[in-house]
Amino acid sequence: MERVELAGALRENLPLKSQVEAASGVTLSDCYQCGKCSAGCPVAFAMDYTPRQVIRLLQLGLGEEALKSHTPWLCASCQACYTRCPREVNLPRLMEAVRQEARRRGMINEKKVVIFDQAFLSSVERYGRAHEMGLMVQYNLQSGQPFKDALLAPPLLLKGKISPIPAKIKNVAEVKNIFARARAKGGGQH
Amino acid sequence: MKYAYYPGCSLEATAKEYNQSAKIVARHLGVELWEIPDWSCCGATAAHNNDHLLSLALPARNLALAEAEGLDVAVPCAACFNRLRAAEAAVRESESMRATISEIIGRDYRATNRTRAFLDVMVNEVGLEKIKEQVVKPLAGLKLAAYYGCLLVRPPELTAFDDPEDPMTMDRLVLALGGEAVSWSYKTECCGGSLATARTDIGVRMIFQILRHARDAGAEGIVTACPLCFLNLDMRQGQAAASQGEQFNLPIFYFTELMGIALGYAPKALGLTSHFVNPIPLLEAREILRHPATRRETA
Ligand code: SF4
Ligand code: SF4
Ligand code: SF4
Numbered sequence A: 001m002e003r004v005e006l007a008g009a010l011r012e013n014l015p016l017k018s019q020v021e022a023a024s025g026v027t028l029s030d031c032y033q034c035g036k037c038s039a040g041c042p043v044a045f046a047m048d049y050t051p052r053q054v055i056r057l058l059q060l061g062l063g064e065e066a067l068k069s070h071t072p073w074l075c076a077s078c079q080a081c082y083t084r085c086p087r088e089v090n091l092p093r094l095m096e097a098v099r100q101e102a103r104r105r106g107m108i109n110e111k112k113v114v115i116f117d118q119a120f121l122s123s124v125e126r127y128g129r130a131h132e133m134g135l136m137v138q139y140n141l142q143s144g145q146p147f148k149d150a151l152l153a154p155p156l157l158l159k160g161k162i163s164p165i166p167a168k169i170k171n172v173a174e175v176k177n178i179f180a181r182a183r184a185k186g187g188g189q190h
Numbered sequence B: 001m002k003y004a005y006y007p008g009c010s011l012e013a014t015a016k017e018y019n020q021s022a023k024i025v026a027r028h029l030g031v032e033l034w035e036i037p038d039w040s041c042c043g044a045t046a047a048h049n050n051d052h053l054l055s056l057a058l059p060a061r062n063l064a065l066a067e068a069e070g071l072d073v074a075v076p077c078a079a080c081f082n083r084l085r086a087a088e089a090a091v092r093e094s095e096s097m098r099a100t101i102s103e104i105i106g107r108d109y110r111a112t113n114r115t116r117a118f119l120d121v122m123v124n125e126v127g128l129e130k131i132k133e134q135v136v137k138p139l140a141g142l143k144l145a146a147y148y149g150c151l152l153v154r155p156p157e158l159t160a161f162d163d164p165e166d167p168m169t170m171d172r173l174v175l176a177l178g179g180e181a182v183s184w185s186y187k188t189e190c191c192g193g194s195l196a197t198a199r200t201d202i203g204v205r206m207i208f209q210i211l212r213h214a215r216d217a218g219a220e221g222i223v224t225a226c227p228l229c230f231l232n233l234d235m236r237q238g239q240a241a242a243s244q245g246e247q248f249n250l251p252i253f254y255f256t257e258l259m260g261i262a263l264g265y266a267p268k269a270l271g272l273t274s275h276f277v278n279p280i281p282l283l284e285a286r287e288i289l290r291h292p293a294t295r296r297e298t299a
Helices: A006-012 A014-024 A036-040 A051-059 A063-068 A080-084 A091-104 A111-127 A132-142 A153-158 A172-184 B016-028 B044-050 B052-068 B078-093 B095-105 B118-134 B169-176 B200-216 B227-235 B237-243 B255-262 B280-285
Strands: B002-005 B032-035 B073-075 B115-117 B143-146 B221-224 B252-254
Touching (some): A014 A063, A014 A091, A036 A051, A051 A091, A063 A091, A080 A091, A111 A172, A172 B052, B016 B032, B016 B255, B044 B052, B044 B078, B052 B073, B052 B078, B052 B095, B073 B078, B078 B115, B078 B227, B115 B118, B118 B169, B118 B255, B143 B169, B169 B255, B200 B227, B221 B227, B221 B255, B227 B237
Parallel strands (some): B002 B032, B073 B115, B143 B221, B221 B252
């Protein structure tokens, strides 16, 4: 972390801080930094900042640093931290709010996570259901790793567990409408 | 006992054995499943990550279809269960959210019906006593680790049918089926979910830890209630083990498959032949597939 002048950073970053609070419904000052969330986080080993540290950065007004972190992108949304937090800080929602703000600013730290989500949603919008085979192919191509998990595909096909043909629902127009109307409403905040 | 049945996308593809076995055991135990006609995807984590309204509206469409029929919904997929419950709670708690969601899905939805995990329906509605009475091939001598993962029991205000830290529903079911449930500390640890696809390097380490702790606790197999947990532990088991220079041979089961076996159905009918880690040798070694009367040991 580069050196920062705290008082100035505090003033400058106030909008980001309150923005993330509003989007997530989390009051940052609720967290008293006990570290219980990070102790139980199953992805902590792969994170640059632990979940507790992400909150600390935001509390200190160092939101930029939190936006640059990979942590919000790696959060598996497993709810362990939220379930255990003595202050009921909804960390998974906070992580999402940080992630959405980062994305809004074009700071996508884990492109593969985003590509996967987008591939999933476009499948649902098109067919009304998730098409696992198409999803794998689209994800692999767009993430530039065409042969990823290639060894797993043939046995899956053989066991009839994935199909090259998507299962399309009859009333796919209704699902398309749900996407359109949710979009028109701006998706709502998290 | 009649429920609207929401299988979810996985149960038509990678988790087809979960679908097959769930339907078989439901029929056996007198639970009628009315599959929601033309059901659509719940949006899973992807919608949840990207768009709050979408993540509530997609499951709500299915709930509305069931509500119109006056039925509670039984959901085998833990991830779907979690998303359906979230939509139900949001609509129940806020009149304005109810109006917004109804508008988006173009259907009236008032959340008068309830979403239940299929596991919850089996253990708490059908009941362990009734299941026990029907067991003809007890899982005698089989040591299993009940693995709940995250979304089935967390966050507790959404899931609310078992303890979020030390759930016991599946453990009690294993006992009722005549098996043994090992005590272990990873029963609710997250398997990484879709992270295993997007960041396989991270996912396989999480999967490895779960497998290792189950084995070290003395389990010979793992029982799950989620298609994604199952896929990660079964299909990626070889990858996960190899990444740490180890080898496991831990069959993974859906709880419905184990119920089916104990109720006397053939492994093939239940879909046990399409697993990556073949579970049949273990069942044979414990002589579970033979009629108890012809077994060497007494159950
Ligand atoms: S567990 Fe809660 S209070 Fe403790 S550090 Fe984490 S968020 Fe803060
Ligand atoms: S929800 Fe995210 S931050 Fe919280 S414990 Fe799970 S992975 Fe870690
Ligand atoms: S969690 Fe998965 S499989 Fe289940 S409906 Fe939702 S997307 Fe489809």
